[in-house]
Amino acid sequence: MHVLIVEDDAHLGRGLEVAIKRWGNTSEWVRDGATALTLAKTVPFDMLLLDLGLPQLGGLEVLKGLKRDGVSVPVIIITARDATDDRVQGLDLGADDYLTKPFELEELAARMRSVRRRVLKTDTSNLEVGRLAIDTLSREARFDGQLLALSRQEFLLLQTLAERAGRVVTRDFLERVLYGETGIDSNALEVHVHSLRKKTEPELIRTARGLGYLLTENIVS
């Protein structure tokens, strides 16, 4: 995708350019709000990484300008501010996500993927998380392109975790989803998790003991 980086700090801007190129994308980098606004209106960017503390025309003003001119582009705000008011205002003005400086590159990559996923989500039956692809309509799950042979409950478990990838899903919730409110022998859940790990990668589903399970977004092979 083609990304517009709006960042007045030279070191950070250059670093972001390199990283985005490394992830197989292309980018343009501008250092002030006015240029960013003009550019965004003419070039159909796939994503905008927007610093809030820009000289002259601030990031929030850029967001307002985009909204006013009807430019629809996914925006991730990257800022040194952390006041909740700014965050709310930014999201209200149409930003899709918010990242506070300093951040890890992996975090930025994950946010960009997730925003991209949300924006491109025209076919809601397809769910892609890293090496995992799930078609909820045909009830098919693939790992590294390989179709997985799953029981109904294994599929449901994988889907539930994949929909909340990167976050802990509590045992209580999973049992509710799988077996309803009646509750079952708690061992059954572990058996399913074990089976899913065997069919994919042991690291795909991780255990937070006492809390629940977490599906890892991007595991290395």
Added chain:
Amino acid sequence: MIRSLRARLTALTLSCIGFVMVPLLALSGAKVVEEVDELSDARLAQSAKTLEAFSNHLGIGMSSAPVEVENWFRPKGADEATPQGHGYETQVGFQYWSSPSQLAVTTQDLRNLTFDAAPIGFADVTNAKRKWRVYTKIGDNGGFIRAAERYDSRHEIVRDLLLQNTLPLVLGLPVLAFLTKWAVKKGLQPLSETARRIDQRSPDDAEPLNAHDAPDEIAPLVGAINGLMRRVHRALDNERQFTSNAAHELRTPLAGALVHVGNALTMTQTDESRAALSDTRGALQRMTRLVNQMLELARWDAASSAKAMSDVDLVVLVREELSELAATVIDREVEVVQSFAPSVPAVRGWEGGLRVLVRNILDNALRYGRAHGTLSIEIQPDEWGVLLAISDDGTGIEASLRDAMFSRFQRGEGVDSPGVGLGLPIAQRIAELHRASLRLLDAGTGRGLRVEVRFPRGR
């Protein structure tokens, strides 16, 4: 010098009253003595005239031997007028001399009083070892009428009068003292009221004291305190602002450095440079934590408990924060044991602050607890409000070192990834803003640290 204004005022007021009242009493006493003396003298003269009238008609003085008359009865103890007489009757005697050498009639108590003992008119004489007031009058028929009154009985009346004049004042004095004390206290109430208001202020309260409410006398003092508070708050604000600005300014260069290190790590081929970059990244991550914690502390330092609070469900909040820390729980393979009471009252507070407090304590417990260990979280209602207890099974903190953990930039020892030393001070500050107590205890399992936060019951 008496240090209490109240005692000073009471003492001064009572002294003033005494200063005026004592001479007044003395003066009025002297006046009473004088008046009684004059009154008695007049009565004595009157008695003499009465006797003279009688003697003229009865023709006393014909016999040669003096007639002795018994003194009349003087009723004892009767205060007011009774059929027997009056309490203020005095010992009165009389004599009738038909000539200066011939005593015709005398009362027994004056039997030894010679004619020459007293001149014509008023005189003081001593008779039978007592002082008498004597009035001698020349009678119309050439005789002499003499009436005498004992001074001590006269003084008794004076004493009575004085006593009755003074008694109300003597009795009234303690009442007066008590009332003065009360009045002074009442009068000084605005002072104690102002003192109370100053005393109850939280150190974050920058609002000046209302000088208009204060009495005129202490208004300058209130003004001076306000001025001092303004200066202190300005200095504090400047410091906080500086911390906050400095931390914010560090964020962008830090982000730049982290991005570059991240990029470099994927491009580097040799293990050596990878290791070096990894270490650089570790240092940058540590710096990131430090900057974030400094901002957090600056924010809560500047927060005032006057901000509006809401009801917060601690159980829900703790569960959410646990999910946030799931990655660490997984990495350190820690078992989380949650024991939450079925019904826990809501805690009055700011959700954001409580989140930071819980996160910092959980973070510490995960950081300093044992890998493959247990992290126990307990939420229970207690007699005071709500108890949140988070225990780890790490090496714990020696009891003597616990207090020091609340000072800023103090770090626990013997851990691979030490914190930045602000987690507990931040938690402490947030607890303080919630009027909650934060204590470090033994985990009770033989090892580890138990952090207890007791929140007061919400309204």
